[in-house]
Amino acid sequence: MNSIQVTVNTLFALVCALLIGTKSFAEPANLGKLKEEITTYHDSGQYHQEFSAVIQKAQVFIDQVAKENASSKKPKKLALVLDIDETSLSNYPMMKAHRYCATMDQFDEAQRKSKQPALSATRELFEDALKHHIAVFFITGRPNELKKFTEENLNNKGFKGWAAVYYRPAHYKKSSVASFKTHTRELIEQKGYTIVASIGDQESDLSGGHAMQTFKLPNPYYYIP
Numbered sequence: 001m002n003s004i005q006v007t008v009n010t011l012f013a014l015v016c017a018l019l020i021g022t023k024s025f026a027e028p029a030n031l032g033k034l035k036e037e038i039t040t041y042h043d044s045g046q047y048h049q050e051f052s053a054v055i056q057k058a059q060v061f062i063d064q065v066a067k068e069n070a071s072s073k074k075p076k077k078l079a080l081v082l083d084i085d086e087t088s089l090s091n092y093p094m095m096k097a098h099r100y101c102a103t104m105d106q107f108d109e110a111q112r113k114s115k116q117p118a119l120s121a122t123r124e125l126f127e128d129a130l131k132h133h134i135a136v137f138f139i140t141g142r143p144n145e146l147k148k149f150t151e152e153n154l155n156n157k158g159f160k161g162w163a164a165v166y167y168r169p170a171h172y173k174k175s176s177v178a179s180f181k182t183h184t185r186e187l188i189e190q191k192g193y194t195i196v197a198s199i200g201d202q203e204s205d206l207s208g209g210h211a212m213q214t215f216k217l218p219n220p221y222y223y224i225p
């Protein structure tokens with residue numbers, strides 16, 4: 001074995017040793033630390049700050065459309081579409097109590113109490129929309145069995161005067177709520193409304209068109225396809 005061969009073999013051995021010693025798995029973010037980050041994000045006020053910034057953008061857009069519509073020769077019937085959970089009402093106290101691992105039954109149990117707090121920025125937007133004669137519709141992934149509790153909760157947290165609440169039908173079995181929500185916006189349009197804005201905390205609240213503008217709110221807690 002000549003000296004060149006020895007050098008090549010030595011380098012090969014070094015590279016192998018380095019590769020074996022290198023951590024090569026893609027470890028996801030640590031769940032315990034993520035939960036702490038989520039609590040800090042909410043409790044520090046950053047969540048509400050970012051949430052309100054989105055609502056503020058929606059407000060500017062909606063007011064502009066309402067103003068133009070009011071001075072139009074043929075004013076349209078305008079509508080605003082809102083999601084409910086983490087858009088209009090907050091499940092945060094319950095989610096935090098369950099360390100962000102609440103089951104569907106625990107969500108259901110909490111929502112049947114009709115005591116979820118309002119997200120105040122959205123409630124102000126709601127009130128402003130009504131002042132501008134914009135009809136407000138809620139489209140929610142909640143099942144129809146929660147109708148009574150949901151509407152009681154909306155009303156007791158200051159969301160009064162809405163046009164309708166649409167619930168996910170019992171026969172709807174698709175893995176994504178997107179087509180239910182899109183189809184419902186189409187139904188609202190068929191009633192003669194122009195949907196100025198659709199606002200939600202999930203992309204599945206907003207995809208599929210049938211709104212002039214969409215506004216995505218933050219939600220670090222859960223994902224709904």
Ligand SMILES: [Mg+2]
Nearest residue numbers: 083085086201
């Ligand atoms: Mg939601």
